[in-house]
Amino acid sequence: xxxxxxxxxxxxxxxxxxxxxxxxxxxxxxxxxxxxxxxxxxxxxxxxxxxxxxxxxxxxxxxxxxxxxxxxxxxxxxxxxxxxxxxxxxxxxxxxxxxxxxxxxxxxxxxxxxxxxxxxxxxxxxxxxxxxxxxxxxxxxxxxxxxxxxxxxxxxxxxxxxxxxxxxxxxxxxxxxxxxxxxxxxxxxxxxxxxxxxxxxxxxxxxxxxxxxxxxxxxxxxxxxxxxxxxxxxxxxxxxxxxxxxxxxxxxxxxxxxxxxxxxxxxxxxxxxxxxxxxxxxxxxxxxxxxxxxxxxxxxxxxxxxxxxxxxxxxxxxxxxxxxxxxxxxxxx
Amino acid sequence: xxxxxxxxxxxxxxxxxxxxxxxxxxxxxxxxxxxxxxxxxxxxxxxxxxxxxxxxxxxxxxxxxxxxxxxxxxxxxxxxxxxxxxxxxxxxxxxxxxxxxxxxxxxxxxxxxxxxxxxxxxxxxxxxxxxxxxxxxxxxxxxxxxxxxxxxxxxxxxxxxxxxxxxxxxxxxxxxxxxxxxxxxxxxxxxxxxxxxxxxxxxxxxxxxxxxxxxxxxxxxxxxxxxxxxxxxxxxxxxxxxxxxxxxxxxxxxxxxxxxxxxxxxxxxxxxxxxxxxxxxxxxxxxxxxxxxxxxxxxxxxxxxxxxxxxxxxxxxxxxxxxxxxxxxxxxxxxxxxxxxxxxxxxxxxxxxxxxxxxxxxxxxxxxxxxxxxxxxxxxxxxxxxxxxxxxxxxxxxxxxxxxxxxxxxxxxxxxxxxxxxxxxx
Numbered sequence: 001x002x003x004x005x006x007x008x009x010x011x012x013x014x015x016x017x018x019x020x021x022x023x024x025x026x027x028x029x030x031x032x033x034x035x036x037x038x039x040x041x042x043x044x045x046x047x048x049x050x051x052x053x054x055x056x057x058x059x060x061x062x063x064x065x066x067x068x069x070x071x072x073x074x075x076x077x078x079x080x081x082x083x084x085x086x087x088x089x090x091x092x093x094x095x096x097x098x099x100x101x102x103x104x105x106x107x108x109x110x111x112x113x114x115x116x117x118x119x120x121x122x123x124x125x126x127x128x129x130x131x132x133x134x135x136x137x138x139x140x141x142x143x144x145x146x147x148x149x150x151x152x153x154x155x156x157x158x159x160x161x162x163x164x165x166x167x168x169x170x171x172x173x174x175x176x177x178x179x180x181x182x183x184x185x186x187x188x189x190x191x192x193x194x195x196x197x198x199x200x201x202x203x204x205x206x207x208x209x210x211x212x213x214x215x216x217x218x219x220x221x222x223x224x225x226x227x228x229x230x231x232x233x234x235x236x237x238x239x240x241x242x243x244x245x246x247x248x249x250x251x252x253x254x255x256x257x258x259x260x261x262x263x264x265x266x267x268x269x270x271x272x273x274x275x276x277x278x279x280x281x282x283x284x285x286x287x288x289x290x291x292x293x294x295x296x297x298x299x300x301x302x303x304x305x306x307x308x309x310x311x312x313x314x315x316x317x318x319x320x321x322x323x324x325x326x327x328x329x330x331x332x333x
Numbered sequence: 334x335x336x337x338x339x340x341x342x343x344x345x346x347x348x349x350x351x352x353x354x355x356x357x358x359x360x361x362x363x364x365x366x367x368x369x370x371x372x373x374x375x376x377x378x379x380x381x382x383x384x385x386x387x388x389x390x391x392x393x394x395x396x397x398x399x400x401x402x403x404x405x406x407x408x409x410x411x412x413x414x415x416x417x418x419x420x421x422x423x424x425x426x427x428x429x430x431x432x433x434x435x436x437x438x439x440x441x442x443x444x445x446x447x448x449x450x451x452x453x454x455x456x457x458x459x460x461x462x463x464x465x466x467x468x469x470x471x472x473x474x475x476x477x478x479x480x481x482x483x484x485x486x487x488x489x490x491x492x493x494x495x496x497x498x499x500x501x502x503x504x505x506x507x508x509x510x511x512x513x514x515x516x517x518x519x520x521x522x523x524x525x526x527x528x529x530x531x532x533x534x535x536x537x538x539x540x541x542x543x544x545x546x547x548x549x550x551x552x553x554x555x556x557x558x559x560x561x562x563x564x565x566x567x568x569x570x571x572x573x574x575x576x577x578x579x580x581x582x583x584x585x586x587x588x589x590x591x592x593x594x595x596x597x598x599x600x601x602x603x604x605x606x607x608x609x610x611x612x613x614x615x616x617x618x619x620x621x622x623x624x625x626x627x628x629x630x631x632x633x634x635x636x637x638x639x640x641x642x643x644x645x646x647x648x649x650x651x652x653x654x655x656x657x658x659x660x661x662x663x664x665x666x667x668x669x670x671x672x673x674x675x676x677x678x679x680x681x682x683x684x685x686x687x688x689x690x691x692x693x694x695x696x697x698x699x700x701x702x703x704x705x706x707x708x709x710x711x712x713x714x715x716x717x718x719x720x721x722x723x724x725x726x727x728x729x730x731x732x733x734x735x736x737x738x739x740x741x742x743x744x745x746x747x748x749x750x751x752x753x754x755x756x757x758x759x
Contacts, residue, residue: 009644010680011656013744015730016649016670017339017489018678021737023688081688121686121738227691274691274702323700325722326559327572 027080033216060086091206217263233283241291360624369395385437439599453595485556488648508589710749
């Protein structure tokens with residue numbers, strides 16, 4: 001074996017093996033976990049859903065590619081994070097959102113949500129939620145579904161003939177209004193479980209089926225990609241506070257953006273805490289502010305702002321929940 | 334408590350009985366095969382040496398003498414590169430043919446067990462190569478009540494300790510008793526991972542009621558000293574103190590067997606079991622004379638197969654990647670692992686971002702936050718890395734192993750650690 005005498009091997013620091021996990025692999029798992037809900041939305045809503053998905057994903061990836069090109073930075077679109085941001089944004093928008101509005105949201109998500117901070121890993125807030133918040137604050141009525149689209153001429157209008165749904169307020173908005181007016185509800189919340197779980201044409205794309213979101217979230221937890229503490233803290237707190245306010249906890253977890261937020265938005269690595277304890281606290285905070293927005297504040301759809309608020313607290317939570325160094329007793333610190 | 338579960342890859346050699354590697358045409362025996370003061374040569378060019386004859390020693394507490402593994406003639410006293418990349422003095426010996434490996438010059442018995450362990454050149458054979466006599470002489474006021482033998486072998490690929498425990502359990506157990514008697518301990522525990530039930534059974538068969546054999550969950554780094562003490566005794570080595578502060582003394586199983594050999598037969602340390610595995614034609618566990626070149630050993634194992642990207646001395650988590658195969662097997666060489674393309678870590682580019690996934694603090698067995706330490710090190714913030722306990726890092730590499738963006742975490746932390754230590758020393 002003469003070739004064993006030739007110096008031909010890589011010399012590098014240990015460890016010499018690494019796990020199979022990669023950034024793009026993780027992102028693709030998130031996409032896979034969201035795919036059933038996205039596909040079910042396309043099946044039920046048709047072209048409007050396709051159009052929204054194509055616009056947000058396309059603009060998200062395009063914005064990142066352009067930013068990197070202009071800034072002469074290495075291209076990063078293959079890490080998959082822009083794909084996830086675009087997908088999440090589409091799933092957090094109502095199907096009739098005008099395409100250009102979704103495009104603005106996707107641009108803001110990537111440009112102001114991520115790239116200005118220095119790109120992936122450096123952003124303080126979840127980019128998809130930054131984009132959604134921008135759209136929600138700029139065109140509040142359109143997102144809530146209560147405003148007629150007025151002068152907006154949208155692709156959605158043109159192509160949505162097959163999309164037969166209730167245009168107007170979601171059941172969650174109606175329930176919230178009912179409650180504010182009379183302290184009770186004008187309809188049976190328990191009867192809403194089934195449509196919310198299986199097929200719900202109100203609200204955003206991602207609200208099409210709570211069951212599919214739970215399935216996707218469960219896959220990510222089982223694969224070790226997300227920590228169960230965030231959704232558990234989030235959903236648990238949402239349920240408990242709903243119950244404390246005398247309302248139906250199951251309805252309030254299934255309705256609106258809670259599940260998409262708890263499993264897919266709040267669990268964004270970059271903008272959530274690192275420690276297990278911190279993640280539980282953070283999840284509880286998300287659930288608490290989401291519930292308070294719904295029961296005390298004016299916003300039934302407070303998921304976006306609840307998570308963004310907790311994103312801002314994540315560094316503080318990290319500081320409060322630093323791990324104990326092996327061999328150091330608490331009083332030593 | 335952290336830890337990772339890399340694929341074991343042990344099945345290739347776990348069932349291979351130890352066989353002796355051939356005596357090579359020449360041996361390059363390094364005079365520094367241990368942690369501590371290097372030895373000075375006791376022989377010169379042209380001298381005849383006998384197997385077991387001491388050929389290097391130095392008058393220092395933290396050191397270990399070196400013996401000739403063969404009878405033969407010294408052809409050179411020069412310098413060699415070690416697996417670790419250092420240049421050290423070395424004695425090149427041309428062995429007699431035929432070679433009688435059954436006999437050797439025994440180490441004199443002066444009645445002092447510690448002196449005999451030192452004279453036999455015994456060092457920690459798990460890879461750390463710390464002179465055993467130093468560990469057998471705990472500082473005054475530090476009583477040792479428990480002797481722990483480390484048979485975890487938590488590094489992937491390696492099976493040399495596994496085979497030793499399986500084939501020579503009485504040897505290991507005898508060594509454990511000697512260590513216990515030397516330090517005056519009352520309890521002996523042999524700890525090994527639960528992926529070696531046959532070795533555990535073999536040890537239990539020969540261990541009396543005075544020796545406990547405990548199987549631990551298979552997890553890297555289960556065999557790290559502090560982690561092993563914690564797993565067996567539920568005691569944490571206090572920050573900044575020696576492991577002996579817990580009353581426990583840890584020795585590797587192969588070290589224990591070598592101590593038994595030294596005390597019962599006066600046998601100096603001249604050879605060891607080396608697992609040669611990975612992408613080689615005939616992987617196995619070989620008994621190898623120190624000074625045998627890695628290239629000779631690879632050739633004996635049938636040469637490389639496939640596209641070998643890295644050749645590791647030791648295990649893949651903590652071992653050293655060899656730039657040349659013309660380096661000798663020494664006391665700390667537990668394995669030679671040829672990693673194929675696809676199995677070996679990719680060469681690292683240093684501009685990968687941290688995506689704050691939380692994996693590295695989760696797997697760190699020391700409760701550190703590797704992502705922060707690496708970032709601070711990269712920015713040369715030495716006080717900040719020191720304040721975040723960088724010196725507690727045991728350099729196991731679990732953080733780099735799990736990092737999805739493949740940041741060179743451990744490498745950066747090493748830089749910060751050495752900066753923090755040299756600052757602390759000033």
